[in-house]
Amino acid sequence: MKQQTTTRNRNTWLMALLLLSTLFIMASAKAETPKVKNIVLVHGAFADGSGWKGVYDILTRKGYHVTIVQNPLTSLKADVDATNSVINAQDGPVVLAGHSWGGTVITEAGVNRKVASLVYVAAFMPDKGESAGKWVGAAPAAPEAGFTAPDQFGFVYFDPAKFHGGFAGDLSKAQSDFMCASQVPIAGKCFEEPVQNVAWKTKPSYGIVAKSDKALNPGTERTMYTRANAHITELEGSHVVFISHADEVAKVIMAAAAN
Template identity: 60%
Template sequence: MKTTSFKNLVKSLLVATMLVFGVSSFAQKASTPKIKNVVLVHGAFADGSGWKGLYESLTQKGYDVTVVQNPLSSLEDDVRATQLALDKQDGPTILVGHSWGGVVITEAGNHPKVAALVYVAALQPDAGESALTWLQSAPPASENGVLAPDDKGIVYYDKAKFHAGFCADLSKKDADFMYASQGAFYAKGFGTNVTKAAWRTKPSYGVVATEDKSINPEIQRNMYKKANAKITEIKGSHVVFISQPEAVAKVIVAASKEVSVK
């Protein structure tokens, strides 16, 4: 009897161990992204440093993240910079754009390594449309501080309105750094039409920043709906990816797991 009981106990332990390892293996497979590469594209009045929090969140989750430094000299130049980053990826990639960066990824997203696009409080024009096409489709918030182009054709954000209009949910200290590090954005970019919209052939995800004072949230919703993007609304300013990196990371992670990889 004792021998039989011991054998049954060993058998039960073996079965339990197999079940545990089986469940663990299944859970690991379920949490592993099908796409591990992410390329982040910043917008106007900013630079790549703003992505730090999101970069840290994604890399801790096992993603390989590349941050593009846009020259902001033209749509063509920004697309070229993004394509160079995409060339270096070793497989399918999620391409993420913020604000003006949405226009950039719409064009650059035609790159063969791009599996899906994520728009974060971003512009998502169609072919034949420009950033201005959508920016002029609804009145700007009173906090919006985009100035007229200077004598060199460069557009800056009004320092007096930068905190409230661009990044109200960040500290003044962080807002001051962001203002000091913004790129010189050439206004001609806003008026340049997209030639081929990548979201026409690739899945897209759109994050609406509900407290955005730089791009009217209604404009974001209208663009995303037109593109049939999967929409997530997050309460935050125009730089919601800085104030709530985990919430934005969740959208990118979902895209990496949901999109079919050929």
């Protein structure tokens, strides 16, 4: 009888231990699972969505569902519509990340109810009534930077003679040359169109300052992010920091997905 009681107690203890272990494993798995699995990436001017390839590869390997917007760059509304089309197709909440001009786009599109948080990567972060152009002129332009005058169709290009030093200084010359040759122009009027809706006022925001940025002054980036009470990360990179420092940028996006 005593042996039966001992055996029963041992089994009870083992079952309790197994239950605790199972609960611990479940809790750990839950803690490691991000709150948001859908990531939507928005490119800026003079580029297209392919620049996000490195970040895309990292995030998809981590199990995130990543979609990249291809902005028409013809007006703020057109880019916001293109972004909302992608957001609406997601099956749950979204982390919305934008580079450069894409920051203006996500500020508007981010009011979409599916957007949980925003990530600004060397990006504009305007308030209501402000345009990207206001912030372009907030600090003296770097000598390495320059844009062409609008052509007969109203499109503006990054000056090809300054593209490497002003836009992609920490990439190889060969990679920069290809990006320059394939750059997507933006309608100049986009930079003068004011924002009407401001997502960062009601949603968690993250800002990445590219400390060697020549296209958008790093101090301007920092000022906008600070005003918005964004979580700020500073990286030693050029304007295309999301290409040259894809790992670090992906980590910020994952942090946004986890919080």
